[in-house]
Amino acid sequence: MNAAEFQQYVRQFSEEKGFDTSTIEQRTLYLMTEVGELAKEVLSVSFHPDREKRENLGYEMYDVVWNIFDLANKLGIDLEQAFRRKLEINERRTWD
Numbered sequence: 001m002n003a004a005e006f007q008q009y010v011r012q013f014s015e016e017k018g019f020d021t022s023t024i025e026q027r028t029l030y031l032m033t034e035v036g037e038l039a040k041e042v043l044s045v046s047f048h049p050d051r052e053k054r055e056n057l058g059y060e061m062y063d064v065v066w067n068i069f070d071l072a073n074k075l076g077i078d079l080e081q082a083f084r085r086k087l088e089i090n091e092r093r094t095w096d
Contacts, residue, residue: 007069007080027074031067
């Protein structure tokens with residue numbers, strides 16, 4: 001699944017489950033909550049690196065990405081296009 005397909009999936013899933021009624025601010029707060037959960041899992045893995053914890057880490061990463069895509073939908077941002085443009089910018093950019 002590419003970025004455009006995932007963004008469409010998030011849009012449809014959000015509509016089906018009634019998540020599309022959240023505001024931009026609420027979705028941003030959900031995103032921040034998920035980032036916090038991801039940070040908690042990273043900390044847990046750093047102390048107890050095992051397979052189950054790493055699987056949970058992947059699930060939290062998914063939740064973060066899902067919320068970013070849902071926020072992009074709410075803001076009318078085509079992330080695949082944004083990714084392409086940002087890749088071009090980074091190719092020309094220098095870091096000192």
